[in-house]
Amino acid sequence: MKKNTKDIMETMISDYIEDNLSKQDKENFEKYMKNNIDFTSFVYGIKNNKSIMSSQPYQIPSKDFLINLNSKIINNKKYWFGLNYGYSLSFSFIIVFISLLFINQYYYIESDDIINTSIGLIENDKLSINDSINIIEDNNYKILQVKATEKK
Amino acid sequence: MNEITDEELIKNFQNGDINSYNQLVYRYKDKLFNYIIQFVKDAAQAEDLLQDTFLKLYTHKNSYKEIAKFSTWIYTIAGNYARTELRKYKRRKTFSHSDLGFDNKEFIIKDKAETPSEAFLAINLKSELNNCLSKLPLNFRTIIILRDIQELSYEEISTIVELPLGTVKSRINRARLKVQECLNNKGFK
Numbered sequence: 090m091k092k093n094t095k096d097i098m099e100t101m102i103s104d105y106i107e108d109n110l111s112k113q114d115k116e117n118f119e120k121y122m123k124n125n126i127d128f129t130s131f132v133y134g135i136k137n138n139k140s141i142m143s144s145q146p147y148q149i150p151s152k153d154f155l156i157n158l159n160s161k162i163i164n165n166k167k168y169w170f171g172l173n174y175g176y177s178l179s180f181s182f183i184i185v186f187i188s189l190l191f192i193n194q195y196y197y198i199e200s201d202d203i204i205n206t207s208i209g210l211i212e213n214d215k216l217s218i219n220d221s222i223n224i225i226e227d228n229n230y231k232i233l234q235v236k237a238t239e240k241k
Numbered sequence: 242m243n244e245i246t247d248e249e250l251i252k253n254f255q256n257g258d259i260n261s262y263n264q265l266v267y268r269y270k271d272k273l274f275n276y277i278i279q280f281v282k283d284a285a286q287a288e289d290l291l292q293d294t295f296l297k298l299y300t301h302k303n304s305y306k307e308i309a310k311f312s313t314w315i316y317t318i319a320g321n322y323a324r325t326e327l328r329k330y331k332r333r334k335t336f337s338h339s340d341l342g343f344d345n346k347e348f349i350i351k352d353k354a355e356t357p358s359e360a361f362l363a364i365n366l367k368s369e370l371n372n373c374l375s376k377l378p379l380n381f382r383t384i385i386i387l388r389d390i391q392e393l394s395y396e397e398i399s400t401i402v403e404l405p406l407g408t409v410k411s412r413i414n415r416a417r418l419k420v421q422e423c424l425n426n427k428g429f430k
Contacts, residue, residue, distance in 0.1 A: 103414040134421045134429070138370055142389040145367075150274045150288050158266070158292045162299055 094121065098128065106136045247311035255302050262302075265311070266295050272391065273319045279374075279386045280323035281330070290326055294319040313400040316387070320401060324379060366429055373423035381416040388413050 098121050104110045105118050122129040247268065253261035273294060278287040297318050305314050374382060380402070387398045395413075399406045 099418060100411070100414060103410065103417060131421055131425070134424060135417045138417065138420055138424070139389050141367055141370055142374075142385075143392055145275075145390060147271060148275055148278060148284070149271050150291060151284070154270065154288055154291070155266070157288070158295055161292050161296050165296060165300060 095125075095128070102132055102135055105132065106139060248307060251302065251305050251311050252307070255305070262299060265298065265315075269312075269315055270295075273315065276316065276386065276391055277319055277323045279382075279390060280327045282375075286326065287323075290322045291319070293322050309400060310397065312393075313397050316391075316393070316397075316401050320383060324383070327379065366424070369424060369427050369429060370420065373420045373427075376423060377416055377419060381412055381419065384409055384412050385416040385420070389417075 098118060101110060101114060101118055105115065110118060122132060245264075247265065250261040250265050250268075254265065270291065274287055274291050277290050277294075278284065281287050281290065294315065298315065305311065374385065377385065384398055384402055387393045387401060388395070393401070395406055395409055398413075399409045402409065404412070
């Protein structure tokens with residue numbers, strides 16, 4: 090669709106107020122403004138807005154800003170390898186999980202055999218009882234038959 | 242004596258000089274604060290996002306490559322944080338347009354306002370101007386803030402928003418038209 094003059098002039102407003110139009114375009118633009126009072130006030134409105142925006146009062150961060158930034162940096166260093174809190178937490182869980190697997194493999198020998206043991210071994214935490222099968226006792230001994238996991 | 246450039250400072254910081262980091266923070270903290278606050282409008286939140294920006298500069302210093310100006314890089318980081326926060330904020334739908342205004346902020350009344358009514362109009366216009374700005378779509382708003390408030394060049398803006406120069410120019414023009422139309426609708430002509 091062919092653009093009308095107003096549309097064309099509107100595309101030139103920014104270049105006009107920033108003085109980027111060629112001499113010829115500037116003359117045409119100003120000629121159009123002269124004959125269109127509404128358009129002229131529209132252009133001057135934009136020019137005024139621009140100057141208001143660029144002269145907006147500067148706001149500055151609070152005086153504690155640098156202290157707080159410093160704390161944030163120090164806290165961040167506490168996380169592993171520069172990972173953020175979420176990643177650090179996930180990473181920690183993975184490490185703990187792998188460690189538990191390793192400990193389990195290292196310290197325990199899984200066994201389905203029935204083991205004859207004494208109370209002492211259990212009390213000394215050498216066996217982890219899975220199932221008690223039988224208790225044999227007389228005046229001198231007490232022997233337990235258990236399904237147990239023996240610690241190394 | 243020539244002042245050391247931002248690019249030299251970041252290079253020094255990449256080589257382990259923490260003083261260069263401090264200088265960059267001093268150079269950019271006010272500019273970026275004023276940039277971020279245009280999006281989030283809350284000083285405490287803007288400060289928090291500014292800290293995140295500088296934290297990222299600290300932890301990701303090696304992400305900066307000298308192919309771009311340091312200023313465009315840091316503005317991109319700050320802008321991303323600000324816009325992400327704004328989107329979250331919009332999703333929560335806990336704000337109204339009046340919250341976005343500058344009604345609760347101090348404005349400096351220009352000395353050239355000769356009468357109280359002129360001064361009142363000037364304050365009103367600023368307030369409405371900011372309201373109109375806040376109603377612009379985010380992609381228009383970002384570039385008009387970068388151009389008319391932060392006064393960055395078209396080239397810098399083009400790098401920050403990753404749009405061709407021509408698109409940036411036409412969007413700025415359209416954004417300015419939209420703001421003025423909005424003001425006209427509110428009776429400011």
